[in-house]
Structures are given as structure tokens and as C-alpha cells.
Amino acid sequence: MVDPGLYSAFVLAVALLMLMPGPNVALIVANSVTHGWRHGLLTVAGTSSAMVVQLGLTWLGMAALLGALGGWFAALRWIGVAYLVYLGIRQWRAVPIDLTATAPPAASARAVYLRGLLVSLTNPKTLAFYGAFFPQFIRLDRSVGAQTAILAATFLGLALLIDGAWAILAARLRGVLAARGRLRNRVSGGVLVAAGAALALARQR
Numbered sequence: 239m240v241d242p243g244l245y246s247a248f249v250l251a252v253a254l255l256m257l258m259p260g261p262n263v264a265l266i267v268a269n270s271v272t273h274g275w276r277h278g279l280l281t282v283a284g285t286s287s288a289m290v291v292q293l294g295l296t297w298l299g300m301a302a303l304l305g306a307l308g309g310w311f312a313a314l315r316w317i318g319v320a321y322l323v324y325l326g327i328r329q330w331r332a333v334p335i336d337l338t339a340t341a342p343p344a345a346s347a348r349a350v351y352l353r354g355l356l357v358s359l360t361n362p363k364t365l366a367f368y369g370a371f372f373p374q375f376i377r378l379d380r381s382v383g384a385q386t387a388i389l390a391a392t393f394l395g396l397a398l399l400i401d402g403a404w405a406i407l408a409a410r411l412r413g414v415l416a417a418r419g420r421l422r423n424r425v426s427g428g429v430l431v432a433a434g435a436a437l438a439l440a441r442q443r
Contacts, residue, residue: 240385241377245392248375252393256400263404265357269350270408277350278405284354286398291359293390296368300376300386317370323431330431 240248262285270278358364376385 239380240375240388241380244375244377245388248389249392249396251371252396253400256396261361262354262358262401265354266401266405267408269354270405273350275406275408277347278408279402280347280350281354282398282401282405284351284356285358285401286394287351288355288358289394289397292364292368293394295365296372297383297386297390299369300372300382327431 266278266281266285269281372386372389375389376382
């Protein structure tokens with residue numbers, strides 16, 4: 239089982255990160271604003287389907303990798319900390335995303351689902367992020383496979399919940415979503431840097 243303290247920190251970190259919009263959220267919002275919340279939820283179904291594949295690969299790779307590395311686990315987690323800080327700095331400095339400017343696909347349910355699937359599945363940063371993020375919340379003195387499975391299931395559940403909320407609220411919050419793009423970047427970048435720094439401090443204990 240996952241350490242309760244690490245699990246609580248994981249849930250909090252994932253929830254905060256998912257509240258900050260990226261390519262998936264931009265597409266979800268675009269479809270909700272243009273075609274209504276049902277198409278927004280179809281987009282969530284597509285992005286989440288891709289997430290199942292990505293998390294499955296993470297689970298298989300993580301169990302094998304951490305089991306093989308053994309004594310190198312601490313070094314791996316330091317690499318993860320550095321990567322999270324790097325992502326945070328890039329997000330802080332990124333050009334703001336206009337959540338109302340993403341062009342939605344055709345209104346057919348199949349097209350909406352497939353575009354959500356492809357946008358999420360072809361994001362090259364996703365697996366690298368999972369590989370850097372998940373080990374921070376895993377203990378080697380417990381089953382790596384079981385811990386990774388629990389974290390992956392939790393990640394997917396939070397994604398469905400939070401992305402679904404984006405879909406339902408998007409049509410009513412169009413003006414709010416379009417505003418303060420740079421502030422969103424600063425907050426999400428700050429969360430990533432803070433997460434990396436906190437995990438670095440935890441490595442010292």
C-alpha cells in the first residue's frame with residue numbers, strides 16, 4: 239500500500255496541477271463553449287482514454303525500472319525533482335494560453351472523442367512527467383507495482399473529476415477563462431517549482 243502521508247501529498251499536488259490548464263483543458267473548454275457541455279465531456283472521455291494507455295505504460299515501466307535500479311532510486315528521484323523545477327520555470331515563462339481561442343473539431347461525437355484522444359496521446363511530455371512525478375511518492379520497502387497502480391488510478395480519477403468540471407463550467411465562464419492567462423502560468427509554474435523544492439527538502443530528511 240501507499241504511505242498515507244505520501245498519498246495525501248500526491249492527491250494535493252495532482253489536484254493543484256490539474257486545475258492549471260494545458261492542451262487537454264484548452265480543447266475541453268473549446269468544445270464546451272462551442273458545442274455544449276456534452277461535447278466537452280466527450281472530449282474528457284477521449285483525453286482520459288489516452289491517459290489510461292499512458293498510465294498503463296507508466297505502471298509497467300515503473301515497476302520494472304525501480305525494481306532494477308534499487309540503490310539508484312535516490313538519484314532517480316533527484317532527477318525527477320530537477321525535471322519538475324524545469325517544467326515549472328518553463329510554465330512560468332510561457333506565453334499564456336487563450337482558452338477560448340482553440341479551434342474545436344466538427345460537432346460529430348466520433349470526431350470530438352478522437353481529437354481528444356489524439357491530443358492527449360501525442361503529447362510527448364506526458365510520459366516524461368509521469369516518470370519524474372510518480373517516483374516521488376513511492377517507497378521501495380513496499381510493493382512498487384501496487385503503489386504505482388494506486389497512484390495511477392488516483393491520477394485518472396482526479397483527471398476525470400476535474401476535467402469533467404472544466405467541461406461543465408466552461409460555457410458559463412468563457413469570459414473568466416479568457417482572462418488572466420499570465421497569472422495562470424505563474425500559478426501553475428509556481429506549483430511545479432514548489433513541488434520540486436518541497437520534494438528536494440524531503441530528500442534531506
